[in-house]
Amino acid sequence: MEGTPAAIAGRKGLPQAGPAEELTALGLCVDTLSALGPAIAAARLVHYAAGDTLFRGGEEVEALYVVREGRIKLLNILENGRARIVRLHNRGSTLGLNGLMDETHSHTAIAIDEVRVYQIPMPLIKIVKDEDSDAYCQLLEYWHEYLNIADTWITDFSTGAIRGRVARLILFLVEHDQATGPKEVTLLTVEEMADILGVTPESVSRVMADLKRKNILQAVEGGLRDQYQCDISAIEQQAEQ
Numbered sequence: 001m002e003g004t005p006a007a008i009a010g011r012k013g014l015p016q017a018g019p020a021e022e023l024t025a026l027g028l029c030v031d032t033l034s035a036l037g038p039a040i041a042a043a044r045l046v047h048y049a050a051g052d053t054l055f056r057g058g059e060e061v062e063a064l065y066v067v068r069e070g071r072i073k074l075l076n077i078l079e080n081g082r083a084r085i086v087r088l089h090n091r092g093s094t095l096g097l098n099g100l101m102d103e104t105h106s107h108t109a110i111a112i113d114e115v116r117v118y119q120i121p122m123p124l125i126k127i128v129k130d131e132d133s134d135a136y137c138q139l140l141e142y143w144h145e146y147l148n149i150a151d152t153w154i155t156d157f158s159t160g161a162i163r164g165r166v167a168r169l170i171l172f173l174v175e176h177d178q179a180t181g182p183k184e185v186t187l188l189t190v191e192e193m194a195d196i197l198g199v200t201p202e203s204v205s206r207v208m209a210d211l212k213r214k215n216i217l218q219a220v221e222g223g224l225r226d227q228y229q230c231d232i233s234a235i236e237q238q239a240e241q
Contacts, residue, residue, distance in 0.1 A: 020033050023066060026067075026092045031138070035128055035131075036135065039120050039128075043120045044119050045118055047115070047116050048117070050111055053109065054110070055105050055108070057076070059104060061096045061099025061104065061122050062099075063121055064096045066117060066118040067089055067092060068116040068118060069114075069115065070090065070117075071088060071111075072089040072090070072095070072109050072112060073087070074088075074107040074109055075109075076107055083195060085192060086153070087107070088172075088176070090177075094146070095109060097139070097146055098143070099122045099125075100129075100139055100143060156169075158197070160241065162197070162204070163241050169193060169196060170217075170230065173185045173188070174230055185227070186226050186227050187226045187227075188226075211238075216231045216234045
């Protein structure tokens with residue numbers, strides 16, 4: 001954790017001057033940010049260590065979360081106590097949009113690795129609903145886009161043969177991994193991949209072992225433990241199964 005002893009776990013608010021410019025770079029509309037002036041002025045850059053909980057399902061949405069760096073997994077806790085990963089988020093993602101509709105958090109959010117997010121107070125955002133209908137509609141468009149991505153997630157990762165689903169997940173991770181090269185990826189654990197796909201870790205492990213044996217996935221020399229070079233064309237062929 002930057003600027004603090006490693007022993008200090010969890011989160012630490014990091015006041016930042018002028019977050020509007022960075023939020024624009026993260027994909028928020030300039031006009032919307034202008035209308036959210038007081039809310040943006042109150043935004044905090046917050047650090048979470050790997051494994052930290054950002055929020056839990058059922059809790060009130062107190063802030064809009066805009067991811068500056070790192071990866072976050074959303075969990076649906078099943079009645080049997082198992083957790084199913086229903087979404088992954090990284091730089092530029094916005095979480096908590098359902099708070100615009102006065103809903104509680106639908107899922108629990110956990111940091112996969114070190115994460116920094118801008119937290120924008122939801123009560124200050126809701127003021128815009130009455131004061132600037134155009135800006136509020138723009139926020140609702142973000143929410144609509146979020147729901148469309150959810151539909152794609154279900155289609156790609158919950159249907160078809162296991163090998164094809166694993167391949168589609170790898171392609172998704174490659175596309176959204178901004179910390180590596182265009183044909184490289186930092187993989188999730190086998191257990192996390194299984195939780196996304198709704199299959200057993202053993203099934204994922206067999207597919208991953210085969211991809212590595214065929215050199216479709218090759219460990220990056222000098223890279224992180226889970227960082228791999230990918231044969232994209234071969235993975236795309238696997239994804240069609």
